Amino acid sequence: MRTEITPNFADLGHVISNLIPATRVALMVSAALVLGLSACGQQKDSPSVMLDDQANIEPSVAIKVNEIASAKAIKDINIWPQQAPAINVNPELEHKIATLLATMTLEQKVAQMIQPEIRDITVEDMRKYGFGSYLNGGGAYPNNDKHATPADWIALAEQFYQASIDDSLDGSSIPTMWGTDAVHGHNNVIGATLFPHNIGLGAANNPQLIEQIAAITAKEVMVTGIDWVFAPTVAVVRDDRWGRTYEGYSEDPRIVRDYSFAIVEGLQGAVTGDFLTDQHVLSTVKHFLGDGGTEKGIDQGDNIASEQDLYAIHAQGYVGGLSAGAQSVMASFNSWNGEKIHGNKYLLTDVLKGRFGFDGFVVGDWNGHGQVDGCTNESCAQAVNAGLDIFMVPTAAWKPLYHNTIDQVNRGEIALSRIDDAVSRILRVKFRAGLFDKPSPANRPLSGKTELIGQQSHRDVARQAVRESLVLLKNKQNLLPLSPKLNVLVAGDAADNIGKQSGGWTITWQGTDNQNSDFPGASSIFAGIKNTVENAGGSATLSVNGEVDAANKPDVAIVVFGEEPYAEGNGDIDNLEYQRGDKRDLALLKKLASQGIPVVSVFISGRPMWVNAEFNQSDAFVAAWLPGSEGNGVADVLFTNPEGKVQYDFKGKLSFSWPATPQQTTVNRPLDNSSDVAAKAYSPLLPYGYGLDYQSNLSEHIRLEGLSEDNLSATQTLEDLALFERAVKSPWSMFIATATQREGLSSSVASNSALTIRTMDRVVQEDARLVKFNGTELGTVGLLSNFPRDFRAFSDTKTALSLSIKVDNPLTHPLWLGMACEGECRPQYDIAGLVKPGEWQNLSVSLNCFKQDTMDFSKIVSPFYLATTAKVQLSFSDVVIQAHQQQDTVQCD
Structure with missing residues (x-):
């Protein structure tokens, strides 16, 4: 989970600115689940399964690669051994859940599935809608104050809690819960104990220490009145280019499995002992599934692993964490073989809730549902149908999402039984956590005990962790x-x-x-x-x-x-x-x-x-x-x-x-x-x-x-990088902008005060875009990523930005082709004199034309845009970063 970076397009003359010992785990995990990992540590004479980038694949191996690639498309549920739930079914609890559910309206049920962020809701919103949960994203604080005190955090928790149980407007008195990213200690709070990040803890290889760290984190979180922690991250990292590598404990799934068990027990307490007492918080095992294995280490990218590897490598943190009784799982941004996890019913429902026996709830990641094909941040029936139980929906998108979900149930696009299942899971976790019986956040045993924040005994454990890492x-x-x-x-x-x-x-x-x-x-x-x-x-x-x-x-x-x-x-x-x-x-x-x-x-x-x-x-x-x-x-x-x-x-x-x-x-x-x-x-x-x-x-x-x-x-072998070929390529999205506003495109037609854009067919369906600039002001169309991307490999060689373009009428003003990096860098090149009206042509411009003192090719946020104040109709397609310049490439000194 994270806070989203949005480049600022305010001045578009500038265009873009915006162990527990392993034996303990074995007692909790069925033998079938750990079968196949038992020999992981035997390096001598072990089969080779991962080839570094410089090695050559022999023909016989290439055949095997092709066989594996073909096998990826075939789902085999039997790869996933059946795991019993960590907590036995409690008939009395299930009766409570069913009884409460029967009294709830559809509106109240959907509200339990909506998780907004503290910067986007008010206490009155909570009173009116009764959200089941809420969160603070990274860099979000009470009163938007980075130096908010524990008392400020408690006060906000108390206000939201009291509003949630006030039934005067929404008719519901179900307590809400607050989730936070306490991923190496209570890291959003000034003065908290900060432990080494996971990569260092993995080097320590000490599950007992991990359990201590998690227990300390739980205490410091509870001091501020918060119920729920979005940890542990159990990604098994396969490509160290990934910007979240340090959130992984190891490339070895055994360490990840054992650590996941340990940290869940440390946060929540042991299922057979002090489970979810007033000394513990809810934990979240994340991100399900395969986030550490995306192609080229691209965050939120595509994991193309075989299903066997998805289980044997990427799922082992869930074997450990769910065996320890983790009550929530966060869906991942990434795709598996092209399908976004937030909309993947096979993985979220058949595997996680079915084979893994998970009876808690699945929470989404920061508007991750909006990345599912056919969805937006404001509407995504597919995610609910796939098995998502809680939408993490920051920004103002929570309100239309709430209403759209209700409408989708009424229209039959989402079965009421699926809503009831989701809400039952949320209520089950709330009952287990004692939220219906606990005092309010300000009155809980650890609340307000500020001496626990950064307490010396906590720092001593963190210091030990530093030494061992x-x-x-x-x-x-x-x-x-x-x-x-x-x-x-x-x-x-x-x-x-x-x-x-x-x-x-x-x-x-x-x-x-x-x-x-x-x-x-x-x-x-x-x-x-x-x-x-x-x-x-x-x-x-x-x-x-x-x-x-x-x-x-x-x-x-x-x-x-x-x-x-x-x-x-x-x-x-x-x-x-x-x-x-x-x-x-x-x-x-x-x-x-x-x-x-x-x-x-x-x-x-x-x-x-x-x-x-x-x-x-x-x-x-x-x-x-x-x-x-x-x-x-x-x-x-x-x-x-x-x-x-x-x-x-x-x-x-x-x-x-x-x-x-x-x-x-x-x-x-x-x-x-x-x-x-x-x-x-x-x-x-x-x-x-x-x-x-x-x-x-x-x-x-x-x-x-x-x-x-x-x-x-x-x-280094470079290949062409397609940005827009037939469709916009991940991780880019298309935008339009004026000098003061920018918006992403979510439909085939869009407009602003400077231009109108729509899809068009050039060779195949919707493989090009038609843009009409009205000439009244500067208008821009281009591609954008949420995160900066590293293009240094292209900037170091003879490469080019190329596109196919057609201009319908002569240009009387510049037509700028540009790129933009994070911060104040947006070099552009006037191509008005290079395009001939009335015909499609391929245009290739050397990346040298975009080099300037402020240009940082390691942090590209927009690899392509077109901008003009001219009144002109143009079309474009096939936008590519060429690894090798063509003979007719436009050169710059």
Whole structure:
């Protein structure tokens, strides 16, 4: 779930601006469900199922690939073993549900299925409609105040709760519930304990610790009066270009399965013990299904895995989480073989509710229903019929969706029995959570106990998690551990930056625009180093740029650097090269190494990345991932105590294989039970499970010096990227705009004050668009994505933006062909003189024509637009980024 980015088109002269031990899991999971994963860890002589991007597929393997591709279209429900519900049917509870359901009107039932966002409803809306639930998206706070206090959160929870049980307007007194993204602690609240993101926790491989973390998160959430957490994310990441890689625990589904069980128990309590007591919250296992396996790692993209792999790889987090009694599952944005999950009845109903025996409810993701074919944000009978129980519907779309759903039931497009099933599931979870019996949010046992927010005992667990998540990748001549009595230089822009070390989903949705002052009680990595060193009699100096005092040359430099914060699609990249095109951190490492100063690199990242050059310039290299608020945990491991004894050794092991080239984005350890043949040549730079400690012999070290620094960009095979061929290609959508307004297209005809657009047939049905610009003002038509996309591979070579275009009358004003990136960059090229009236022609313009100082090809939000103030009728089709320019391509200096 997330808050949607919408580029601003306000000035269109500028056009676009906008373990629980595994044995415990086995007691809860039928033997059939874990069968086939039992041999996952056997690397020696295991069959190869995942091939890295540089390998060649032999003919015999290619045949197998084709066979698998053919098999994908055939659904086999028997692949999914039958799992009994974690909680036995309670006849008394079911009678309560049926009795209450029988008293409800259709309007009241549909209201239970609507989940709006706090920025889009009022307390009076809640009183009038009685929504079953509501949420705060990333970056949403009470009173729109980033620094809202726990008291502010409680006050809003209390107001919405009281409005929901007030039956004076809607006739319903069913209590509502509040859901929030507490994905690495209660990360929306100032002062909360922030744990390492999931990728770091996966490196720790400690399910018992995960359960502790989840239990602490539950307590801090309950302090603010909230009932429900949208966690855990159980994606099994297959392509590290994905911007949500850090939300995955591992590329190995076994870790994900065990962790899912542990975190659900930590949040909700054990089914056989303290289940959903006043110390626990509802959890959500997400995102069902296959979000970590989309093609090219594109967020919200298409997973084309076979059904066997969908189960064996991507579904194991649900095996664990549902076995622990998870009460909600969030549907995923992605598609499976072209069909959006939000509208996939086979997966949501036949598999999840049928074979998995899930009797809780399925909640959608941020207007995800609107992406289903034939649907909009305001109307989607298909999603309900597929098995979606709650629409997550932020923005003003909630109101038309509510009314349209009621109308669809009355017209018979949605069966009343399906509505009753959805509402029964919602009521079942509310009864189990005690919402009908609990005090109101302001009066619950933990509510308002602000001393629990960031409590020291909670921070101690987070600090332990930091220590255990660190992975030592290089330790030349056993430079580490360091004596705290040394003269230490600390450099790098992540050294004293708590926001950067915490990553996305931290106070703000993307984790950006935060200052250290936004993290009371937290510690930066530098602060931890400084405290450790100075208490032992050494010295620690912070110099972000690595400036060295010649008169006081340091004994060692610790350089803390890495990725800037991002979340969801904003983190998608097209290869794994770190700081591609801007090697400022490498320059810093080289500057220090050239002075003979031993260099310890502490790398902050949400995924493994190609850092060969950085490895070469480092005497020691630590993968620190995204450690969260307790940066002092890093110093605990890097330094001995004053007496020279190791305080804490490195425990972390890679839960993601480390790439040997920037293009090796899908390097994953082989899995015995997978039909995916792509691991045939598993050859990472550093294998899954690698990680040194202070007892490691030199023979255990993989040589990380003298590594090739060739990024292979010259040999990278580029293919044409279709943007609009017969139809708009995902993840793009078409828009029209004036200088002050922009709107997406949801029908075959649309207009604004500057233009009218409609579909037309050129070769096949609706494969082109006809646009009539009226000449009264600047009008624009183009393609847009919710998230910026990485086009650097195209910008580095001789590529072009091409389209087929027909202009019906001569142009007397410029016709701008343009692209736009995030922020204030929107280069455009006047093609008025290149088009001939009255005939279709192919036009190709070099991407060099769109290069300018402010252009950032790593963050393209619109790869194509046409804009003009002319009065003209034109048609266009076949918009493509060409990997190789044609002879007639228009060139620019």
